[in-house]
Amino acid sequence: MANKPKPALARRLFRYALLYKKTILFALLILFAATAAQLAGPYIAKVIIDQHIQGIEKPWYAADPATVPEGVQVVQYQDRSFVRSDWLENGQEIPQQWEKASISAIGASFYLIVGDIPPGAAWSPVSDDRVEVVSDGQTQSYPAAKLTKEEIIQFYSYDFKPVLWLIGLYVILLLASSGFTFIQSYLLQSAALGIIQKMRTDVMNHIQRIPIRYFDNTPIGAVVSRIANDTEAIKELFMSFMATFVVSGVNMIGIIVALFILDMKLALLTLLLIPVFVVIMVVHLRFSKIYVTIMRARLSDMNAKLNESIHVMPIIQAFRREKKTIEEFEVLNEDRYVNQKKQFRVFSLSSRNAVSLIIGLVTAGVIWKFGGDSLQAAISFGVLYAFIDYLSRFAQPIIGIFDQLLNAQRAFVSAERVFHLMDQPAENEIVETSEETVKRPEGHVEFDRVSFAYTGEEYVLKEISFEAKKGETVALVGHTGSGKSSIMNLLLGFYEVNSGSIRIDGREISEYSKQELRKHMGIVLQDPFLFTGDIKFNVSLYDSSIGPEQVKQALKDVGAAPFIEQLPQAYDTPVVERGSTLSAGQRQLISFARALAYNPAILILDEATASIDSETEGLIQQALKVLSEGRTTFIIAHRLSTIKDADQILVLHRGEIVERGTHDELMSKQGRYYRMYQLQTGETGTARSGSLTSVQAQGI
Structure with a gap:
């Protein structure tokens, strides 16, 4: 995908507009009717002035009444x-x-x-x-x-009746124009909202398929800004600029046609103004885009900084980093403010101000040229009035386009950012899966000489080989950065191996779709995430195959039922964002029940008992025995006491497996695992904390 040439930005936006081409075309037809109704006004005024108000000054004939033919007024x-x-x-x-x-x-x-x-x-x-x-x-x-x-x-x-008819026609045209304008505006804006709705859905669908590696290197606030703020800016392109540009374009064409009908010389004079305005717009866009690009980038940076600050607010306050955080935010805010002022300066000099000045000078020149005693010999009063009226109307669409140029620039800059996100290489398409289409694997997992690096040649895993048979429990231990979580990330398909292969039931995981691969995998993380909703939802995640009774049973099996049933609404108790109203241990139990309810063939516990107290740990151990029965289980643990019953323990050090075996086998070797276990079961406070910091400090 990355090697394909990217279509032009305008072309990609146009493709989205084509989704609503019928609505837009119908709106344009209505727009032509509205424009015709609007532009008929000055011409009707010209007819009233020339043929009726000034009609009295046309040539007359004085005749004997007897010589006037019958029927002549x-x-x-x-x-x-x-x-x-x-x-x-x-x-x-x-x-x-x-x-x-x-x-x-x-x-x-x-x-x-x-x-x-x-x-x-x-x-x-x-x-x-x-x-x-x-x-x-x-x-x-x-x-x-x-x-x-x-x-x-x-x-x-004889002029009163025609004038009344013409005024009546003018009023009718004004009402019709108002109605047509409402219809075309409603249709165009409805189309714009539909386009943005489709674009946001496409972006949301795409980010679900972007590899995890992208999010490792991209601030969450920047991604949120592109989906929320940038698509909102693009909406203005379709709602405001597109409507203004189309309306203004049709109005300008109609005005020029009307001017040619009135007077050829005046129409040609008006046409000469168009290149002048085009040059002003080009200069405006060239200078303004620089500032708009910086403004959008700083807005994204500010969102990222806000998102980070809110997530780690306890750390900021605990370490008294409030002032420094504010200073960092203020630097971004000040840069955006300075560039916004520069952009407004360009806008003020080159938009409405310049257009009004040029139109005013041309109007004054025309009045001077055709004014005074020579007016009747040159053009009629009605033509002069209509021309000045049309010229002022000609300025309005130009000013309208200038006023919307800022929105257009923001939209195009935002579109570049959104399409950049959508151009990120994605994994295979999201597919609907079911028990019938995805066969439940046996759970036989093999790692064969697997090497992996997040960046370049900095390998975090080197020639990793092991085998986990169906129903076995494999524990991964080692200091922070030894590669434990990386092994599980590869198994889940979050990243691709650099060399070697990973097989499930003898089949390469690269042959699975990501959804098929993860369909029968369950995972419990050290820092569990709970979604906004209730407790039942956080266990079933709206999976129709998991009923309320299964949810309750899963929570009961992991030992969460007692504290949940004591809550005011029990299983219907609302959970706020990230489950902040629950303790860390309670959140962990609920996430553990979530994995149990899905009945996975392969279960991954990533330091899942780190936040559990000793009493709860006993309940978890009992639930683990039930949960592990008949399925392959991988446990990443710092608490070595939780993995004593594992079928196989892999000890990792700097990306390599340095020891492997059961708990008893590794203890008998008195190697790295033995020293780690002795340290954790010793009498020091550090050992009882479950941390391997001391182990790392001793180079174990």
């Missing part, structure tokens, strides 16, 4: 009929006796002139009945009529 004023040019049908012939007329707004007043006035001329009132008109540098005075409020309403009489 007219306004009666001073015994004459006035017909606006756009009320006539295209190609309709204008009678020669009709006179041209014009109406123009000067300040808050409207003036009517009957006569041929050049288009775009500037009007200036001299009195209520006379107006000067300036055109091409020439000034000419015309008789004019200042219209009253009632007369103005009369000239607008």
